[in-house]
Amino acid sequence: MQRVAQLGYLHFEVKDLAAWEAFGTQVLGLGLAGRRADGGFALRMDGHAARLFVTPGSADDLACLGWECADDEALAAVGDRLRAAGVAVREGTAEECEARMVRRLLRFADPAGTPSEAFCGPALAAEPFRSEVVRAGFVADEQGLGHAVVTANAQAESAAFYEEMLGFRLSDHIRCDIHGFRVDIAFFHANARHHTIAFGDRQRKRIHHFMVEARSIDDVGLALDRTMAAGLRVMQTLGRHPNDRMLSFYAKTPSGFQFEFGYGGRAVDDATWVPTSYDHISEWGHHPPEFLSKPTEKKPSA
Numbered sequence: 001m002q003r004v005a006q007l008g009y010l011h012f013e014v015k016d017l018a019a020w021e022a023f024g025t026q027v028l029g030l031g032l033a034g035r036r037a038d039g040g041f042a043l044r045m046d047g048h049a050a051r052l053f054v055t056p057g058s059a060d061d062l063a064c065l066g067w068e069c070a071d072d073e074a075l076a077a078v079g080d081r082l083r084a085a086g087v088a089v090r091e092g093t094a095e096e097c098e099a100r101m102v103r104r105l106l107r108f109a110d111p112a113g114t115p116s117e118a119f120c121g122p123a124l125a126a127e128p129f130r131s132e133v134v135r136a137g138f139v140a141d142e143q144g145l146g147h148a149v150v151t152a153n154a155q156a157e158s159a160a161f162y163e164e165m166l167g168f169r170l171s172d173h174i175r176c177d178i179h180g181f182r183v184d185i186a187f188f189h190a191n192a193r194h195h196t197i198a199f200g201d202r203q204r205k206r207i208h209h210f211m212v213e214a215r216s217i218d219d220v221g222l223a224l225d226r227t228m229a230a231g232l233r234v235m236q237t238l239g240r241h242p243n244d245r246m247l248s249f250y251a252k253t254p255s256g257f258q259f260e261f262g263y264g265g266r267a268v269d270d271a272t273w274v275p276t277s278y279d280h281i282s283e284w285g286h287h288p289p290e291f292l293s294k295p296t297e298k299k300p301s302a
């Protein structure tokens with residue numbers, strides 16, 4: 001089956017562009033990859049010319065998921081499956097492709113209505129990005145920019161779409177009760193990254209959080225220092241998930257949805273992988289940190 005290869009880009013529509021530029025460059029440690037005519041900007045993290053597109057608007061939410069296919073043939077196969085299933089697919093215009101810095105793209109929506117694009121031929125940077133802030137760099141490139149946990153109207157409906165239309169494979173489930181809330185999340189992979197997309201039920205926004213993964217555990221600690229110094233609200237303390245083994249923390253972006261900054265995610269080998277179900281969401285940590293909810297005096301160490 002020809003399938004999506006990775007999470008190529010995310011597009012956010014945000015109310016406070018200046019706050020996002022500071023967050024993206026100084027907290028996440030991404031690189032500014034050019035300003036746009038609409039006042040927005042792009043950010044990069046690896047060999048791709050752009051990984052995040054940030055544009056002004058009132059939504060403060062995910063505006064589009066960008067799914068990279070290996071080549072024109074794979075993209076055409078994804079488009080054919082979508083159309084055969086009755087999904088409305090529109091070929092991206094030359095202007096839209098230029099704005100995304102890709103050769104060709106198809107636009108559609110997932111079952112929850114989240115705008116989505118499948119594309120091929122992303123522009124690559126002349127030199128891979130080297131962050132002055134995240135010194136060891138990011139786990140990205142062929143594993144994609146990270147992962148996204150998105151809204152779903154019905155988990156089974158979204159699972160069928162991402163598996164059968166886009167070619168994702170089930171990694172596992174986490175089903176448990178946390179603080180009186182039922183959690184039932186399904187995780188899917190497109191490459192060696194344990195999960196590239198996950199969803200449970202309906203979220204207030206299109207996205208619950210997106211994750212970026214550093215190559216060094218110290219970069220997670222430094223990112224937490226920068227998050228607190230920036231006054232961003234930490235939502236979950238350092239912890240480790242049982243399924244992807246990611247050591248991470250969560251905090252709010254300037255738009256209110258969350259980001260996860262992690263290290264040490266495990267790789268999936270489809271030849272041997274058997275999906276399982278976990279009854280806990282964290283091995284340790286990931287606590288709601290009321291005691292960390294105010295900005296601290298601590299300055300980032302890097």
Ligand SMILES: [Fe+2]
Nearest residue numbers: 147149211260
């Ligand atoms: Fe996550």
